Amino acid sequence: MILNNLKFYLRKYLFLVLVLYVQITLFLITFGTFVTLIKEIDFESEDLQQIYDGKAIYQLIDGYYDAEEYQEFISENDYITRLKNFYNGLNTATEFQYLAMYDQAIMIEDTKIPSDAYHGYERGNEKIQTTINNKSYTVAKAFQLNNQALNFFNLQVSEGQLWDKDDFQNEQNEIPVLLGDTYRNYYEIGDVTKINYYNKMVNIKVVGFLNPNSKVFYQNNTEFYLDKYILLPYIEWNSKPTTLIDEKFQQASYFAMINGYVVTNNDISGNQVVMQRIEAIAQNSSFGKYSFIGLNPHFNQYRGLMTIISEERNLVVAIFLSFMILNIFLINTILFLQQKRRLSTFAVYYMNGSTRIQLVFIQWIEIALIVFLAYITNYILLNQVMMIGDITVQIYIFILSILLSIIACFLPTYQLLRNHMITSLNNDFEGRI
Structure with missing residues (x-):
């Protein structure tokens, strides 16, 4: 029925x-x-609260923005060592977290780069290409960060593996890189290619792909998406530079690494301890010229x-x-x-x-x-x-x-x-x- x-x-x-x-x-x-x-x-x-709730963030900047002072500093024999010691002190401090990150573009051998991943695409700029050793290279978006920044923003991979601590410390023939999700159809895990990184030719190896819509809070952008970026670890170079190219490379790398963000609990006593600790690090490393620009540059954006x-x-x-x-x-x-x-x-x-x-x-x-x-x-x-x-x-x-x-x-x-x-x-x- x-x-x-x-x-x-x-x-x-x-x-x-x-x-x-x-x-x-x-x-x-x-x-x-x-x-x-x-x-x-x-x-x-929840993601915003986990990152910013109860936190104070200071942006650290070196004081060598005057051309003459900068030239005077890099003319000293031990300036590379002082840069390294200052960064190492910041990176190993227990009183605060130190986030080193910067979006320095690189030149990559143009064999598998997405059409919208080259530097300046969003601004309508033309693709910048050049020939190095009879091979075509394109200026691509890249983002460098240390291990603390990787963990602070809880970046995860959809395929492959994240960096471990050794990837930030060991000097290797190939730098392990993470690729944004846009690159998934262009590269595979284990692929190796060449880049021009601070005017130094370096081999990079793909070890993982970030989850779609992975982002960090960088400079004034509360949603800095990494889908179209090549991520490189900030490596601590233990060896002294032996060539002028190596010296310029380490000089550029460490100047970028010391212009990072200091994260601490948002209370008066905690902030005072942080300031005192950073001053002690600067004195111990003989790096006296630094300053903070703005108190917690992301705080207003976070609350809004x-x-x-x-x-x-x-x-x-x-x-x-x-x-x-x-x-x-x-x-x-x-x-x-x-x-x-x-x-x-x-x-x-x-x-x-x-x-x-x-x-x-x-x-x-x-x-x-x-x-x-x-x-x-x-x-x-x-x-x-x-x-x-x-x-x-x-x-x-x-x-x-x-x-x-x-x-x-x-x-x-x-x-x-x-x-x-x-x-x-x-x-x-x-x-x-």
């Missing part, structure tokens, strides 16, 4: 069934999109961004709840009006021996079939076509589908279970014979 009833129901009310199917499908897709958006907002909020995220989340939740209530109301209204037209059909089933519970079950099967088909369509569109959400989102949608099929039966079930309604159905049926 159930199968025959479904055939009759679909044949007689095909247009209304299609309308309900489309509406429920769009409702589930919208629900999944909203849930995904809320999860992303919550993740962004957190406010925006909170407001966005509240707005999204409000819109979502309104949309959900409206859709459930419309779906129930349509089903209620449809069931009123079908009372005579249920009267026939009732007078032929079907119980009221059986009638309710038949009704639920009809509604559940539409909801189930809508859920399958939603799964295909969200997961396979739009690539939105994950298994958790689909579990939420599946639970909602079950609840929706039950809630949608409330009013029609109430009609069927009322005693005087059953009596009126019988009277109406008998009056037609």
